[in-house]
Amino acid sequence: MSFKKQATVMIGNAVLGVFTCYLYLYFWIFVSMAAPIINLKAFLSLIISLTLFGVLNASLIGREQKMEWLYASFTYLGAIVLFVAIFWLF
Numbered sequence: 733m734s735f736k737k738q739a740t741v742m743i744g745n746a747v748l749g750v751f752t753c754y755l756y757l758y759f760w761i762f763v764s765m766a767a768p769i770i771n772l773k774a775f776l777s778l779i780i781s782l783t784l785f786g787v788l789n790a791s792l793i794g795r796e797q798k799m800e801w802l803y804a805s806f807t808y809l810g811a812i813v814l815f816v817a818i819f820w821l822f
Contacts, residue, residue, distance in 0.1 A: 733793075733800055741792050741800065742807045748788060749811025752781035753819070 733741075759777040760769055767773070785808055793800045 733797065737792065738800070738803075741789065741804055744788055744792065745785070745804050745807040746811040748781065748785055749808045750815055751784075752778070752808075752812055753815040755781060 755777040756774055760767070760771070760774040763776075764771050764773045785804075789801065789804050793804060
């Protein structure tokens, strides 16, 4: 995979990871209305985000390249963990 395509995949997954956090918060605040932060309605946003993750990476990476899928997954999860850590600290 070329450097340009790999950078596109990593940036796309980082943006998607941050989008996942905002979408989860949106579902929690506006759909669940004062329910605990971990609930079924808010988890619907995770299904949407994981579907977007699969479609994005299937179109950019393909199915055969396992190492690139690993990098993409770590970038996606790393963005989520970083967002949660920053959100938790402030």
